[in-house]
Amino acid sequence: MTTKNILVTGGMGFVGSYLVDELIQRGHRVRIFDNLDPQVHPNRELPDYANPHAEFIQGDIRDYDALKKALRGIEIIFHKAAAVGVGQSQYEIKKYVDVNTGGTANLLDILVNNKHNIEKLIVAASQTSYGEGLYTCAEHGTQHPDLRPDSQLKNAHWEHRCPQCNKDMSPAPAPENTQRICHTIYAQTKTHQEDMVLNIGRAYKIPSVALRYFNIFGPRQSLSNPYTGVTAIFMSRLKNGNRPVIYEDGIQSRDFISVHDIVQANILAMEKSEGDYQAFNVGSGIGTSIKHIALTLSNILGTEHLSPDITGTYRQGDIRHSIADISRIKKTLGFKPSVSFQHGMEELVEWGRDREAIDGFAKAQSALQQRGLI
Ligand SMILES: NC(=O)c1ccc[n+]([C@@H]2O[C@H](COP(=O)([O-])OP(=O)(O)OC[C@H]3O[C@@H](n4cnc5c(N)ncnc54)[C@H](O)[C@@H]3O)[C@@H](O)[C@H]2O)c1
Ligand SMILES: [Zn+2]
Structure with a gap:
């Protein structure tokens, strides 16, 4: 692919930053638009992994004018900026709708009401849209x-x-035509983002793709954000000498996919036109229990004495299992998960070993408890 001018919203985050690295590696010119949300980036500090070869605009997706400026000269957009937290979205309702739905509305409004040269628009969607699979x-x-x-x-x-x-x-495994039933505000806003992008893409012939990520894990997921990312939350607990807390019986499962494979899916969606105007599941196709996550991390970290605290309580709105059917993305885009669960976990632990991790789990849990959501 020839060199492109690419905007990555949320490009300082977990997924966005790896994508930025890969795009730069491939010779593209990359601009990041990110507000350095303090929940992800404590004190709004630039993360140490920020790629020095990318242009960085610190701005909020809710700021129409700032986003409009950031879109100048751009040919490809990866829209990753979002407020990410299922439980938290059930009480920070306005924020989640403003950032996720409202931010996507800004992006699309700017595109359709101004001249642009957008060749591809890829939005980060989510498996949460399926509710129970x-x-x-x-x-x-x-x-x-x-x-x-x-x-x-x-x-x-x-x-x-x-x-x-x-x-x-x-x-x-749930294929893409599974009916979407949203049980949380987060799920609703992720569904909005996806539908808005595909609707406007189709109407204005802007090739657009929605990637429905399942549970992503890997280095760089904030170890100090207790609102999202079960692997990072467990790591943070264990590093602070605390037992990982597991709801229900620990046998509930999720489809875990390495961040490197998420990058692979984004690159395929960018480079190939076969996926245009469609939504794709991006997962491993394998269900892993939450208890297995805690035990695997403990085993690699050497913290077996911190056995999981299995509470037998439950969170409102939690689903039991979630597994992706990845036939469509395999067939249409040639996607193939390449990082095994064990290898991905080892990489995560290696990266996290010497990093600061603020264990905010108790705070996040009490926010849910106070509202009767646990
Ligand atoms: N991590 C997962 O398991 C997962 C699963 C499904 C979907 N997703 C989606 O993938 C995308 C990336 O997620 P992530 O895990 O990298 O999250 P992340 O929190 O690490 O990154 C999100 C980035 O967006 C930025 N951001 C937040 N609010 C913003 C705003 N108002 N304006 C501008 N920037 C803002 C943050 O500063 C952060 O750098 C999100 O859209 C998320 O909904 C993630
Ligand atoms: Zn039956």
């Missing part, structure tokens, strides 16, 4: 259940039950 009953086939009822959770019956025979169901 798919489940199968051996006898009655595939189901897409609603959240588990309180009455069931109060009895610590964690698995989904088949609506017909009441037997426990097992998780199944």
